[in-house]
Amino acid sequence: MKYxxxxxxxxxxxxxxxxxxxxxxPSWTPEDFAAMGAxxxxxxxxxxxxxxxxxxxxxIAPVHTRRIRLRDGLPVVTDGPYAETEExxxxxxxxxxxxxxxxxxxxARLTGCPGPDHVRDRAYVDVRPVADSQEDLGV
Amino acid sequence: MAGTGxxxxxxxxxxxxxxxxxxxxGHFDLAEDAVQEALLAAAAQWPADGIPNSPKAWLITVxxxxxxxxxxxxQARRRREEAAARQVPPGDxxxxxxxxxxxxxDDTLILLFLCCHPALPPASQIALTLRAVGGLxxxxxxxxxxxxxxxxxxxxxxxxxxxxASGLPFALPPGPARPERxxxxxxxxxxxxTEGYSATSGPSLTRQDLSAEAIRLARLTHRxxxxxxxxxxxxxxxxxxxxxxxxxTGPGGELVPLEDQDRTRWxxxxxxxxxxxxxxxxxAGEPGPYQLQAAIAAVHDEAPSYEQTxxxxxxxxxxxxxxISDNPVVALNHAVAVAMSKDPKxxxxxxxxxxxxxxxxxxxxxxxxxxxxxxxxxxxxxARAAYRAAARxxxxxxxxxxxxxxxxxxxxx
Numbered sequence: 001m002k003y004x005x006x007x008x009x010x011x012x013x014x015x016x017x018x019x020x021x022x023x024x025x026p027s028w029t030p031e032d033f034a035a036m037g038a039x040x041x042x043x044x045x046x047x048x049x050x051x052x053x054x055x056x057x058x059x060i061a062p063v064h065t066r067r068i069r070l071r072d073g074l075p076v077v078t079d080g081p082y083a084e085t086e087e088x089x090x091x092x093x094x095x096x097x098x099x100x101x102x103x104x105x106x107x108a109r110l111t112g113c114p115g116p117d118h119v120r121d122r123a124y125v126d127v128r129p130v131a132d133s134q135e136d137l138g139v
Numbered sequence: 140m141a142g143t144g145x146x147x148x149x150x151x152x153x154x155x156x157x158x159x160x161x162x163x164x165g166h167f168d169l170a171e172d173a174v175q176e177a178l179l180a181a182a183a184q185w186p187a188d189g190i191p192n193s194p195k196a197w198l199i200t201v202x203x204x205x206x207x208x209x210x211x212x213x214q215a216r217r218r219r220e221e222a223a224a225r226q227v228p229p230g231d232x233x234x235x236x237x238x239x240x241x242x243x244x245d246d247t248l249i250l251l252f253l254c255c256h257p258a259l260p261p262a263s264q265i266a267l268t269l270r271a272v273g274g275l276x277x278x279x280x281x282x283x284x285x286x287x288x289x290x291x292x293x294x295x296x297x298x299x300x301x302x303x304a305s306g307l308p309f310a311l312p313p314g315p316a317r318p319e320r321x322x323x324x325x326x327x328x329x330x331x332x333t334e335g336y337s338a339t340s341g342p343s344l345t346r347q348d349l350s351a352e353a354i355r356l357a358r359l360t361h362r363x364x365x366x367x368x369x370x371x372x373x374x375x376x377x378x379x380x381x382x383x384x385x386x387x388t389g390p391g392g393e394l395v396p397l398e399d400q401d402r403t404r405w406x407x408x409x410x411x412x413x414x415x416x417x418x419x420x421x422x423a424g425e426p427g428p429y430q431l432q433a434a435i436a437a438v439h440d441e442a443p444s445y446e447q448t449x450x451x452x453x454x455x456x457x458x459x460x461x462x463i464s465d466n467p468v469v470a471l472n473h474a475v476a477v478a479m480s481k482d483p484k485x486x487x488x489x490x491x492x493x494x495x496x497x498x499x500x501x502x503x504x505x506x507x508x509x510x511x512x513x514x515x516x517x518x519x520x521x522a523r524a525a526y527r528a529a530a531r532x533x534x535x536x537x538x539x540x541x542x543x544x545x546x547x548x549x550x551x552x
Contacts, residue, residue: 011211018204063210064164079166080214 002130003103009090014061035114058091103127153274156198158246168299169209177202248363255324263298264327283349371420372430378413379436382406394541398445410440431460450480467496483516503532523549
């Protein structure tokens, strides 16, 4: 069964990681980055070894987003639709594992990801079951 | 930066980095600013820290960061103004975007096509090409075209906005449109070269920097499109014309015509390179106008003297050129070649329809050629009057001085 583990972040989070924290917020230190890198590497390696990882990707800062929607019958593109503090998708892991509980267990490991305290306090991940077929979606 | 090696490296990479950023993120106008800032950062850091292992990747990384910053402040400003910038995309907009491609991809060519888009007026095409592909600063471009920097800044930002607003996809023009679009690119490079080679106004006849820049860009275009005969022809034409520059003006800045030039001062290396280029291009297929002009320049450059020039060959080449380009200046040069290969009267007989062409109405060249051919025909009085008339029509001071000197010479004899 396939599950998507979703990680969120705001433009502000990206700014902090780029060394441009908002006023009053601490910045990431080189040690924070090194610890996060080591954690993510071992997380990915374990999932690869167990054969559960299908794909994992991280996304570029939300400021680069293009939103496309219909306006007066025409597709219209809007650049950068998010506010700086709006939390949006930042990365995902697509896993294939035996149960929702196993997927949850995997996702829960991500709460152990090192980082500055204020980032760890507000961070969260979601796990969502992936539809096996179109029938699952009733179409 | 002290080392011109690093400077050349940066200028060569600038369009590739800009191309990579626009391909990946869009935002041509902001990306251009981001690349300029990345180049400045490189100029400040590399001399102290050394050139990174992959300079292009370094510039793309720094440029991406700067682009993110610029986008953030732009989007913040836009939100304050409560005006969402929206654009209606072209029909193929939602097709999968070409993401960062195979390593080493050079987007310079796409950038050239973008800067020379037919929707932009020629002055903007030229300015944008020099800035985005040539890596010249706005101040340098303004100086080269004798306009204030503020004017050039406005011209370039307007051009960038037009491109951003047009929603043009960042891709090579589709197959059927490509020959026409390439012709526009080559024409812009040609205009930059001629602007540098014969300034239309001002005290100095050549602005070498612009010619050198045009040659550099033509070399780049030829490298990106090695199979295109006209790209090769244009580069050859520039090299073969520019080779005569050292002999083209005298010590006082006066214009020295081809027949009086000291041919030992011509640049032999550039001639050899131009001749090799045009020979290879001509052997490959049907020649276009740049190849024919280059072939003519090559015949001149290889002649030991004006008199010993292979004039029948030049006449034949101009006849071919006339067939594919309706251009009164070509017709005028053809008339000179006819005069030289047959006799002056045959050349003079070709002038009336050229003089009647409205495109030559305020141009001194028809009158100057008539003066020259009358002189060759042994008619000094008529020649002198024609030289004086041509001097009154000419706009550049060196040209006026040259034509008046020819007239005076006929008075003394």
